[in-house]
Amino acid sequence: MYKIAVIPGDGIGKEVMEATLHVLEASNLEFDYTFADAGDETKEKTGVALPEETLDIVKKSQACLFGAAGESAADVIVKLRRELDLYANIRPVKSYKGTKCLFEDVDFVIVRENTEGLYIGREEYTDDGATAVRIITRKASERICRFAFEYAKTTQRNRVTGVHKANVLKKTDGIFKETFYKVAEDYADVETEDFYVDATAMYLVTMPLHFDVVVTTNLYGDILSDEGAGLVGGLGLIPSANIGDKQGLFEPVHGSAPDIAGKGIANPSAMILSAVMMLEYLGENDEARKLEKALTQVLSDGKVVTGDLGGSASTMEMASEVRAKFEG
Amino acid sequence: MYKIAVIPGDGIGKEVMEATLHVLEASNLEFDYTFADAGDETKEKTGVALPEETLDIVKKSQACLFGAAGESAADVIVKLRRELDLYANIRPVKSYKGTKCLFEDVDFVIVRENTEGLYIGREEYTDDGATAVRIITRKASERICRFAFEYAKTTQRNRVTGVHKANVLKKTDGIFKETFYKVAEDYADVETEDFYVDATAMYLVTMPLHFDVVVTTNLYGDILSDEGAGLVGGLGLIPSANIGDKQGLFEPVHGSAPDIAGKGIANPSAMILSAVMMLEYLGENDEARKLEKALTQVLSDGKVVTGDLGGSASTMEMASEVRAKFEG
Numbered sequence: 001m002y003k004i005a006v007i008p009g010d011g012i013g014k015e016v017m018e019a020t021l022h023v024l025e026a027s028n029l030e031f032d033y034t035f036a037d038a039g040d041e042t043k044e045k046t047g048v049a050l051p052e053e054t055l056d057i058v059k060k061s062q063a064c065l066f067g068a069a070g071e072s073a074a075d076v077i078v079k080l081r082r083e084l085d086l087y088a089n090i091r092p093v094k095s096y097k098g099t100k101c102l103f104e105d106v107d108f109v110i111v112r113e114n115t116e117g118l119y120i121g122r123e124e125y126t127d128d129g130a131t132a133v134r135i136i137t138r139k140a141s142e143r144i145c146r147f148a149f150e151y152a153k154t155t156q157r158n159r160v161t162g163v164h165k166a167n168v169l170k171k172t173d174g175i176f177k178e179t180f181y182k183v184a185e186d187y188a189d190v191e192t193e194d195f196y197v198d199a200t201a202m203y204l205v206t207m208p209l210h211f212d213v214v215v216t217t218n219l220y221g222d223i224l225s226d227e228g229a230g231l232v233g234g235l236g237l238i239p240s241a242n243i244g245d246k247q248g249l250f251e252p253v254h255g256s257a258p259d260i261a262g263k264g265i266a267n268p269s270a271m272i273l274s275a276v277m278m279l280e281y282l283g284e285n286d287e288a289r290k291l292e293k294a295l296t297q298v299l300s301d302g303k304v305v306t307g308d309l310g311g312s313a314s315t316m317e318m319a320s321e322v323r324a325k326f327e328g
Numbered sequence: 329m330y331k332i333a334v335i336p337g338d339g340i341g342k343e344v345m346e347a348t349l350h351v352l353e354a355s356n357l358e359f360d361y362t363f364a365d366a367g368d369e370t371k372e373k374t375g376v377a378l379p380e381e382t383l384d385i386v387k388k389s390q391a392c393l394f395g396a397a398g399e400s401a402a403d404v405i406v407k408l409r410r411e412l413d414l415y416a417n418i419r420p421v422k423s424y425k426g427t428k429c430l431f432e433d434v435d436f437v438i439v440r441e442n443t444e445g446l447y448i449g450r451e452e453y454t455d456d457g458a459t460a461v462r463i464i465t466r467k468a469s470e471r472i473c474r475f476a477f478e479y480a481k482t483t484q485r486n487r488v489t490g491v492h493k494a495n496v497l498k499k500t501d502g503i504f505k506e507t508f509y510k511v512a513e514d515y516a517d518v519e520t521e522d523f524y525v526d527a528t529a530m531y532l533v534t535m536p537l538h539f540d541v542v543v544t545t546n547l548y549g550d551i552l553s554d555e556g557a558g559l560v561g562g563l564g565l566i567p568s569a570n571i572g573d574k575q576g577l578f579e580p581v582h583g584s585a586p587d588i589a590g591k592g593i594a595n596p597s598a599m600i601l602s603a604v605m606m607l608e609y610l611g612e613n614d615e616a617r618k619l620e621k622a623l624t625q626v627l628s629d630g631k632v633v634t635g636d637l638g639g640s641a642s643t644m645e646m647a648s649e650v651r652a653k654f655e656g
């Protein structure tokens with residue numbers, strides 16, 4: 001019995017969460033769900049986007065499934081990442097058969113530092129504008145780089161690319177780069193290289209198959225992972241894991257999509273794949289593979305899929321199809 | 329007679345500069361060139377990457393042609409941009425016939441703020457790391473946004489997209505976003521929208537034809553313009569203009585490319601297109617169109633082009649071909 005916090009959130013967050021829980025019902029495992037509130041609606045009702053109670057529920061769980069938050073996303077998800085010290089944000093970018101990906105055979109993972117950089121909220125107004133402080137520490141850099149190399153090792157990936165802008169940000173990104181190569185010394189079997197973030201943004205388009213594991217600071221990871229999503233057909237297919245020493249939080253990279261919310265047409269894939277990442281995190285690898293296979297089959301069949309994937313199924317119809325394959 | 333500072337710099341910078349000056353010799357205009365040193369070699373010889381003398385030469389010129397600098401690029405180009413207050417960095421992203429662009433018909437321009445953001449060099453070591461300060465002022469934001477809208481007007485472009493991350497950087501990017509919409513009020517004919525930088529990184533891949541003029545802060549512009557380069561076949565074709573109230577500096581977006589330097593095989597297109605931007609800046613629009621046409625003809629013929637474009641011509645052979653068409 002796994003203790004799981006469930007935060008559906010706003011907009012399509014609720015819909016893809018319902019779909020994913022429906023799929024997970026067919027699992028051999030047992031989950032003890034505790035539902036919790038966060039996001040725009042919660043803020044409207046209670047005045048805060050992320051109530052203390054929600055934070056408590058997540059703290060007492062082994063893992064958290066998170067849907068999406070609307071306008072208040074930053075106050076919800078950035079705070080959760082920091083408060084729970086979920087320092088590693090893993091974002092697999094993979095092209096699935098049957099989807100409108102720009103490139104086939106793309107398969108890399110972005111490991112994004114999740115607790116510092118420009119995300120620390122240290123901003124101040126000045127006479128004619130504002131300043132923001134970007135913090136890079138050796139501790140967080142070492143932790144995320146080690147995570148990336150360990151991840152490469154366990155997933156049989158052979159290359160780790162460190163991404164920074166140390167030519168301009170000589171001290172902050174200089175530390176990141178230096179730490180990256182220091183950690184790399186412990187992983188002699190893994191190929192190691194570093195690129196500037198701007199060059200990486202180009203290479204992701206010109207040689208996407210080159211990449212395997214990419215490790216980088218918070219904001220660069222934010223930008224590059226959305227670019228990666230573009231390469232494989234958009235955010236509808238990109239899951240993510242936010243991993244700390246005590247918990248993991250699993251969420252689609254997409255947002256609450258107010259434009260299509262309430263219509264029951266959202267693609268549930270990214271949320272289902274986030275559940276796959278949760279199963280892996282819980283050590284349930286067989287179950288994870290089975291669920292991933294069920295989804296990829298539905299995608300490659302291309303029959304019962306949502307509109308963005310070229311089909312006409314509703315969110316729940318597609319989920320039921322995945323569930324049927326997952327059971328079978 | 330135009331007074332032009334010429335900084336070939338390092339590596340292929342020298343080669344593409346020689347090629348471009350060779351082409352410009354066929355122009356009807358007269359240029360008074362003053363050559364100046366900067367970059368790694370200069371640093372090795374004199375101890376500084378950007379000598380005061382070079383800065384003086386550029387200050388006394390109407391425009392500057394800049395090749396590329398190596399490892400010291402940041403100390404050269406970032407300093408030139410700031411010292412000369414070249415506040416607008418214009419980077420056209422356009423797919424040319426005959427090139428290996430991923431998308432045809434891409435044609436947008438990134439207008440990048442060029443003097444502040446994370447590029448101000450305010451970094452400090454701390455106990456366990458370092459901090460960098462990011463500055464966004466209303467003055468610089470207003471200036472760059474106005475530049476972008478004016479640019480849209482004069483080039484008959486109908487949409488300006490403001491790019492920021494105001495959900496996380498509420499104060500700094502909040503100011504940029506607010507200023508963007510304030511300036512937009514003066515341009516009622518131009519369609520206006522704003523996106524987050526991460527979403528933009530995705531949209532550039534999923535809907536590149538949507539974009540027309542993109543205006544953004546310094547680092548986002550750096551990253552997105554390299555991504556744009558990827559969409560149209562790499563950095564070999566992307567020129568840029570750094571515009572201030574007194575001077576303009578024109579440079580390819582690519583660097584000194586040590587891996588191919590000295591071989592005479594570098595693609596001179598980005599430097600030639602930078603010269604086209606210089607001609608426009610000098611008000612010589614007919615000459616600019618003629619030169620651009622000569623280059624695009626050579627590209628679409630695809631016969632006398634460099635290796636990266638699928639040909640086997642040397643840098644100077646390709647330049648001579650462009651020159652012949654420019655004269656003709």
Ligand SMILES: CC(C)[C@H](C(=O)O)[C@@H](O)C(=O)O
Nearest residue numbers: 073074077078222495496526
């Ligand atoms: C919603 C936003 C605060 C968040 C981020 O910037 O991290 C999102 O873009 C993401 O990538 O998870």
Ligand SMILES: CC(C)[C@H](C(=O)O)[C@@H](O)C(=O)O
Nearest residue numbers: 167168198401402405406550
């Ligand atoms: C060389 C480097 C300092 C520069 C920048 O970051 O601006 C380059 O990447 C560019 O885009 O012109």
